[in-house]
Amino acid sequence: MEHITFKPSGVCAMKIDFDLDDQNALHNVVFMGGCNGNLKAIGSLVEGKDAKEIANILRGNLCGMKGTSCADQFAKAIDQKLS
Numbered sequence: 001m002e003h004i005t006f007k008p009s010g011v012c013a014m015k016i017d018f019d020l021d022d023q024n025a026l027h028n029v030v031f032m033g034g035c036n037g038n039l040k041a042i043g044s045l046v047e048g049k050d051a052k053e054i055a056n057i058l059r060g061n062l063c064g065m066k067g068t069s070c071a072d073q074f075a076k077a078i079d080q081k082l083s
Contacts, residue, residue: 006077
C-alpha cells in the first residue's frame, strides 16, 4: 500500500491524504479542512473503489464560482499519481 499526500489549490481543504493498494484501489481517504461532513462522506463512498473510476466520476465537479472543488482536486491527485 502506498500513501499519498496532495496539497489542493483553490478550495477550502488544505490537504488530501489517501492510500492506493497494488490494484489501485483507494483506502483511508481523508481531507483536512473543507466541508467536514461532505468530505468524510466522499472518503466513505470511495473506500476500496478503483482510483481511475473514482477520478473519472469526480473530475470537473465545481464548487460555486471557484472553477474546481475538493472532489475535483481529489481527482487531480489521483490523476497525478496514476500518470
